[in-house]
Amino acid sequence: MYELVDHLADLTGFRDRDVLDTTLASALRDLVRPLGVVIYRSVGPVGDERWLTRARLMAGDVAPSVDSDWIDLERLPAVSSSPERLECLLEAVVCEVPGAPHTTIFPMTTDREVVGTIDVLSDEPLSVAQRRTIESVLRIYRNFQAVLDYSERDTLTGLLNRKTFDETFHKVVLAAGIGSSAEDRRNAGAPARTWLSVIDIDHFKQVNDRHGHLIGDEVLLLMARLMRSTFRYQDRLYRFGGEEFVVMMRCPGEAEARSALERFRANVERYAFPQVGRVTVSLGFTEVLPGDAPSGAFERADRAVYQAKQSGRNRVVGHEELVASGKAPADKHGGGDVELF
Numbered sequence: 001m002y003e004l005v006d007h008l009a010d011l012t013g014f015r016d017r018d019v020l021d022t023t024l025a026s027a028l029r030d031l032v033r034p035l036g037v038v039i040y041r042s043v044g045p046v047g048d049e050r051w052l053t054r055a056r057l058m059a060g061d062v063a064p065s066v067d068s069d070w071i072d073l074e075r076l077p078a079v080s081s082s083p084e085r086l087e088c089l090l091e092a093v094v095c096e097v098p099g100a101p102h103t104t105i106f107p108m109t110t111d112r113e114v115v116g117t118i119d120v121l122s123d124e125p126l127s128v129a130q131r132r133t134i135e136s137v138l139r140i141y142r143n144f145q146a147v148l149d150y151s152e153r154d155t156l157t158g159l160l161n162r163k164t165f166d167e168t169f170h171k172v173v174l175a176a177g178i179g180s181s182a183e184d185r186r187n188a189g190a191p192a193r194t195w196l197s198v199i200d201i202d203h204f205k206q207v208n209d210r211h212g213h214l215i216g217d218e219v220l221l222l223m224a225r226l227m228r229s230t231f232r233y234q235d236r237l238y239r240f241g242g243e244e245f246v247v248m249m250r251c252p253g254e255a256e257a258r259s260a261l262e263r264f265r266a267n268v269e270r271y272a273f274p275q276v277g278r279v280t281v282s283l284g285f286t287e288v289l290p291g292d293a294p295s296g297a298f299e300r301a302d303r304a305v306y307q308a309k310q311s312g313r314n315r316v317v318g319h320e321e322l323v324a325s326g327k328a329p330a331d332k333h334g335g336g337d338v339e340l341f
Contacts, residue, residue, distance in 0.1 A: 020144075022054075022055045022057075022063075022066065024039065024137070024141055025037045025055035025118075026064065028118070029059070035123065036058040036121040037055070037057050037119070037120055038053060038118070038119040039053070040054065040085065040117050041054050041115065041116040042079055042089055043076075044076075044233060046229075049079040050076035050078055050079065051076055051077050052067050052076060053067045054067075070250060085119070089107065089116070092107045092109060092114050093107065098125075102121070102123065102124055103121055103122075104120045104125070104126050105118065105120075106118045106135070109142055111146050111149070112158065115145075156221065156239070157221055158224065159224050159227070160238045162239075162240045164238070165246065165294055166294045168236055168248070172248050173288055193250065193252060193253065193257075194249070195248070195249055195254075195285055195287055196285065196288055196297045197249075197261055197283055197284065197285035197286075198302050199244070199283050199305075200244055200245075200282050201219070201223065201243035202309070207219055207276055211275055211276060215274075215275055218273075219273055219276060224237070224239065226264065226267055226268055231249065235248065235249040235250075236249075258318060261283050261316045262316050265280075265283060265315070265316055283304075283315070284301045284304025284305035284306070286318065300328075304319045307322055307328075
């Protein structure tokens with residue numbers, strides 16, 4: 001009993017979802033004593049989903065191993081490679097895969113959806129008591145995820161909210177290795193340049209005035225859906241309130257960042273919003289610099305959004321091009337003295 005309480009205290013003691021998954025794997029290994037525990041998430045665009053390992057912990061491992069969020073998707077196994085795991089994900093049912101080892105696959109659910117699966121490897125099928133222990137821990141995991149969602153996500157769109165921006169900003173910057181040497185970035189095997197974009201819906205006040213706030217909320221929901229379908233699973237998507245959204249992403253260079261944002265702008269312009277029709281967005285973006293504070297990067301991207309609106313709206317403007325044209329001052333050191341939050 002004390003061991004179970006200790007693990008539950010550890011499980012609910014972290015607000016970092018990456019740490020939460022590795023802690024869950026450790027708790028299940030210690031409580032059930034299987035051959036191994038592996039937590040998977042389905043990631044990638046529709047039609048090309050892959051299995052990302054969130055935590056792999058075998059009986060003799062000291063610590064769990066994980067796949068990087070920025071791993072090349074082509075290196076990950078396709079979801080079709082494990083029909084039983086895919087069934088567990090889609091149907092939210094426990095699946096059994098006989099063999100050596102025997103694998104029992106449990107769905108990981110939140111209030112919104114099935115977010116992943118857990119493979120529990122054992123010499124023989126799990127006992128009733130073992131399954132009950134796992135299912136009880138997963139119920140606590142689900143409840144704690146709901147608490148995190150309530151504090152970290154916008155209640156309307158489900159995107160990350162404004163107050164989580166500071167924490168995730170520094171986490172993304174650290175993972176990108178900004179400020180590290182070129183050799184370190186090459187060894188990391190991932191693009192090291194991080195970009196921040198501010199997205200503003202054009203004439204959104206007119207939508208609310210003409211159609212009412214319920215239709216305005218539907219536009220915001222559909223905008224969030226378009227963001228999820230356009231940007232990659234690794235990109236951080238936020239709603240800052242009202243009609244303002246933020247994206248943090250990693251791309252090799254400015255051209256690639258602009259291309260991703262242009263793709264989103266075009267997707268919005270083409271979309272037929274029910275009862276509203278055509279909606280457009282203005283976007284500004286900037287590269288995150290070594291030493292940047294969240295407020296400094298946001299201020300530069302926001303300055304670019306202002307220029308996009310002044311130039312006719314429905315366009316993408318980069319802060320770097322404003323600097324090159326003399327329309328904005330250079331900011332070589334990042335940072336920013338004005339705190340937005």
